[in-house]
Amino acid sequence: MVWRKLVPQPRWLPRAAILYPQRVVVICFAIVMLLMFVIGAREVWKEDERALAERQHSLALRALGVGAVFATERQRLEFLRDSATEHYALLADAAVAAATAAEDPALDRAYAARNDPVWTLSAGPGVAPVIGVGEKELEGLSGFARRDDDLRDDLRVARALSPLLGLLARQDRVHLNVLFISANGLYVVYPEQDRALVPALVRRFDAMPYYRSMLPDRTEGDEPRWISNYTQFGDGQLISTLSIPIHAGSRSGAQSSTTFRGVIAVDVAQTRLQGLLNEGNAPDDTVYLMGRDGAFVSASQGAVASGQRWPAGVPGDWRDVPPTRLFEDRAGALRHGAYTLVYQQAANGNWVLFEAISPRQRFDAMLARMSPVLLAVWLLLPLLLWVTLFVVTHLFDHYLALGEKLQELAEYDPLTGLANRRHFQLLFEQETERRLRHRHPLALMMVDIDFFKRVNDKWGHASGDRVLAGMATLMREQLRTIDVPARLGGEEFAVLLPGATLADAVLAAERLRVAIEGFAVTPAPDAAAAARAERDGRIHFTISIGVVEAGPRDGTTLDVLLANADRRLYAAKASGRNRTVSTDDAMATGA
Template sequence: MRPRLSALLDHLWEQAVRTPQRFVVLSFAAAAVLLLVISAHGLVVLRDHEVQTLQQTQQLQVAGISSVLNVETERLRSVRNFAQHLIRLQMGPHAVEADPPLQAAYAHRNDDLWQLPAPEGDAVLLGVGPRMLEGMDSFYRRDEDLLPGLYVARGISHLLSAEPVNPLVTRKLMYVSSNGFFVAYPPVPPARTAAVLRRVDDAGFLREHLPHNNPDRTLRWQMMPAGDGSGDVYLTVSLPVYLHAQFRGVAISGISQRSLDAYLTNTTRKGVRSFLIDIDGRLVGASTRDVRSVEKFAAAVPSASGEATPHEMFRRGSGTLHLADGSRLMFQRIGSTNLMLVDYFSATDLLLRTASHLSVVLAASALSLAVLLWVTLQGFRKLFSHYQARGEALRELAETDALTGLANRRVFEARFAVEHSHSLREKTPMSMLMIDIDRFKRINDNWGHASGDRVLKTLADVMRATVRAIDVPARIGGEEFAVLLPRTSIEEATQTAERLRKILGQTVCGPAADAADMGDIRFTVSIGVSDLGADGTDNLDTMLMVADRRLYAAKNAGRNRVVSDDRVPEPAGDSAPAPAPTA
C-alpha cells in the first residue's frame, strides 16, 4: 500500500512540475468542491445549532416568566395564609383589642368613603359605606366582623408593599374584603375607591371564589383592564380567603401586560417574534409591540392559524411545528398554568441568521485567531500569575505596616472615610482609640531596638486578638497605635480600651536574642478615647487630635490608664512603673 501511495505522490509531483498551471487549476477546483461540501454541511449544522440556541433562549424566557408567576402566586398564598391566620386570631378568645386608628376607621364605616392609614411605605386601607355598595352583588356589609377584618387588612399591608423580585415586571397586589374595603399596592387614590370595588365586582373576582364556584379554593387566572385610563391590561391571579367555611375576601395579584411585552422584547433574539398566549389563543404578551385587548394569536401570525391551534400546542406541552411557508413555531407551556410561550421565525430569517455565521474567510481568521489567542493566553496566564503575585505583595506592603502587619496610616484614613460615611448615613456612633507604649525609650535603651520591635509586634498581636472583626487597628507612627471602632459609643470604646490595657499589663514579651540575659519584658500602655460628633470631632484629624490630647492626659496622670473625657484625671496607684527586666 505504501509503495503505491508513494508512487502516486511522485506522479502527481511530476505532473505539477511539468504542467503547473493545470495543477493549480485542478487544485483550486478540488478546493472549491470541498468548500461547497463543507459549506453545505456547515449550513445544516449551523441551522440545527441556531435552532437549538433559539430553543435554549426560549427555555430561559419560560424560566424567567415562570419564576415571576411562581413568586407572585407564592406571595399571594402568603397573603392568603397570613390573612386567614389573623382572622382566626381576631375571631377567637385571644383577639387583639382594637387601637384608636382601628376604632376611628370603624366609626366612619358608614361614610361614603373612609380609610385606615398605614405606616409609611405600606398599603393604605380604603373602604366605602353601604350606600356606595348598592348594586355591587359581590359585597355585603357585616358590622359584626368588620373590626376584625380591618385589623387583618392592616396586618397584611406590609406584605403587599414588598418590592417585586424582577424589576422588569410591573405588578399590583391587593386584598379585597367582601365587607366592602380593600388594601392595595401600589396605592390607589381615595377618589377611585368605589370605582376599584366596582371593577372587582364586575370582573367577578369574589363571585368566582364562592364555595359553590370554587369548592377546591384554587388559584384563578384571568385578564383584566387596568382601569386607570392607561389602556394597560393585567394578567391577574386570585385566591380566596376563608375563615373555616365562611368566605371573607380574595387576594389578587396582577402583572402588567406592558411589562410582559417589555420583558419579551428585551430577552428575545433578533429575527424572532415571541408571543405569550393563553389556552384560548388570546395574546397575553408579545415582543414586537404592545398587545391590544382580547387580540388573538391567529391574527398576529396568520400563517399559523390553520396548522397550529392553541389547544393542540397546549396538548403537546412543548415542541416545534414546521409551517407550510417554511417558517417554524417553537412553543413551551409555562409550568402548570394556562399560559404558553410561542416563538415564530420565518425560513428566510433562519437562513440569514445561519448564513451570517458561515464564511470561509471568517472561519479561517477565527481559527487563526483561536490558535494565536491560545498561545497568547498561555503566555499571559504565566505573566499574569507572576505579576498578580508581585502585585499582591506590593499591595500588602502599601497597605500594611511592615513590622506589625497592622494597617498603615493611609489605609486607616481610607477606612475612616468609609466608616464615617456609614455613620452619618445610618446615624450610628463611632469611636477611636489612641494607644502609646509607656516609657518605650527605656525599653529600647535597656533591651535594645530589636527587643523594642518585639514589643511592638506583641502589642499588635494583642490588639488584633482583642478588638472585633469590624474594628480597624493600625500603627500610625513609632510606638503610637490607633483603633477605629465603628458602631461603637464612647462608653463601649472605653470598656474596650480598659480590657486592652489590662491584657497588655499582664502580657510578657520575650526579648531578642542579643538581650536574652536581660529577662522578659513587661510593659503598659496609655490610651486616649474620642467620639465622633463630640467636641466638634467631625473628621479624622479632629478625632485624632482629641484622642491624642486625652492620651497625653493619661500620660501626665501617671500612665497605664484610659482617658475618655477632658476632665483632668487624678494620679492613681496603678500608674505604669518603669520597664524592668524580669527573671
C-alpha cells in the same frame, strides 16, 4: 464494601462499569465532546432541524424565566394569603378575641362610620390606609356583602396586611398595583388611588375577573389565577394580574366552616414579561406568550392588543390550528404551510411561548450553517448515549430496590408490620388535608393492651411479641381497609379512621375490643410450663381504648389528638380496663 457484592453482573459489560458508573458517564461524554470539538474545528454543523432545536432551546430558557416570574408572584401571594389566614385564625381564638376586644379608638371610629359612602382606617404612618364604602354603595354588587359580625376582624386583617403589601410594592417596581380586597366592602391598595374614585373602584373590583373569578360560585380551592391583558383603571395601560382568594372562619357562620373573605392581587407590568421574551432576539424575531384560553399575554416586540387572541397577528395562516394543539406536548415544532411554529410550555403548563419562523428566516439559518458532515459521528453519538443510559438505568434500578426496602423499614414496625409513628404522622397529615378539602370527618383511637407487663413477666418476652403480632393481625381483620393502624411503641397502638365520626369510631373500637376479648394467642415455645398449665394454655388479654374526633373540641393536630385520646385511654384503664372511653364526661363520671 458490602453493596458492591450485591450489584448484579451485566452480560456484556465489565463489572467495573457498574461499580463505577460516574467514570463511565464521564468517559462517554468526554468522547462525545471530543468528537464534537474535532468536527466543530473543521466546520460548523448546518442543518435546518439543528437551527430549530436552537430556537427551541432559546424558548426553553425564556420559559424558565417566565416560569420563575409566575412562581415568584405565586409565592408572594401565598405568603400574603397565609398571613391573612393566620390573622383570621388568631382572631377566631377565644383568648386572642378577648385581647383584641380592648379599646381601639381608630378601629371603633372606622366601624362606626361603616355606612358612610367612603370611610378609612389608618394602618400606621407611611403605609396605605384601609378604605371602605357604605352598605348602600354595595347594593347591586354580587361580589360584596356587608357582614357587620365579621367587619372588625376584616379591618384588623386589612390593617395588618397593609405594611406587607407596601413592602412588596416598594421592593419590586414591576408591580403597578398591589391590593387586598375584602368581600365586606373594604380594600387596601398600593399605590394609593384618588379617594374620589373609591365607589367607582369598588364597582370595578366587582366586575374584574381577578376578583369575580375567585368568588365561591366561580371556583373552588385556594389556587392563584392569572388574568392577562386588560385595561388598567384610570390610565388605560395594559396590565396582567395574578390573584389568590382568602378563605377563613366567620364569626357569623359555623365554627367548622370557612367563608370567602377576599382576594389579594398583584398587577405585573408588561415590560417585565417583554424583557424576558425579548432576551437574545434578532430584530425580526417576535416571541409570543399565550394562555390556555388562546388569549395573548405578551409579545417581545411591543405590547399585544387588549383582547388579542390566537391566531390574530401571528405571521402565517394558523386558522386551522386550535391553540390547544400547542398545549398537547410540552415543546415542539409545527409546520403549517410555509411557516414553522416553535413552541415551549411555561409556568407549569399555564402558558406557552411560541414564535413563527418564516421561510426566509429558515433559509438564512441553513445558509449560515450548512456544511458536509460525517454520518458515522452522528451514528456513534446515539450509541454512546445508549451506553450511558444503560449503565445509569441499571444502577438506578438496583438502588431503587434497596431504597424501597429501606423505605419499608423506615415506615413500618418490623414486629407487627403496622405503620410506625413517623409514617403514621405522614398519613395523618395527608388525611387532614383531605378532611379540610372535602370536609369529611376524621377520628382517631388509642389502644393499649391491659396488663401487658404481666404477660411479659408470666409468659416471657417472646410470647409478649406474639401477643403484639396477634393484636396487629386482629386489628387488620376488624378494621376497615381505609383505616390506618399503627404501633407507637411498646404495647401502645393508634388507629386513624378517615371519614369516621366519633360515633363511628366508638362502634369500630367496641368491635375491636370485643374481638380481642374473645381472642387468644399461642405462647412461644420458651414460655414457662406453669403458665401453660393455666386455663387452656393460651394467652388471653383485653384492651382499653380512648377515642377522639378531629375538630374544635378534641383538636386538629396529631399531638393534641393523641394527647386527648391517651387521656381517655387512661381513664378507661382507671375505670376498670377492657372498655372504650370517648368523652371527657365519661372520664369525669368514671364510666
